[in-house]
Amino acid sequence: MYYIxxxxxxxxxxxxxxxxxxxxxxxxxxxxxxxxxxxxxxGIKVDEQTLQRFLRNLFDLFNLMP
Structure with a gap:
């Protein structure tokens, strides 16, 4: 159970x-x-490639190094 x-x-x-x-x-x-x-x-299914792309975009958005 999740609390959102x-x-x-x-x-x-x-x-x-x-x-x-x-x-x-x-x-x-x-x-x-x-x-x-x-x-x-x-509510979503996330594959590894999508997850990696999402995280890279976040790193770029916030100018962070992984």
């Missing part, structure tokens, strides 16, 4: 990049400043 906080992400300053198809109230990925949230196991 739901609130007005935009009002709190978060930029939402993805939401659940079945419940658009629940954000699955987003960020605020240098804080990133991602719930990878909820």
């Amino acid at each position: 906080p739901t609130f007005d992400y935009e009002r709190e300053g978060y930029r939402v990049l993805g939401r659940l198809d079945d419940d658009p109230e629940i954000a699955t990925v987003g960020y605020k400043g240098r804080v990133v949230f991602w719930f990878p196991e909820i």
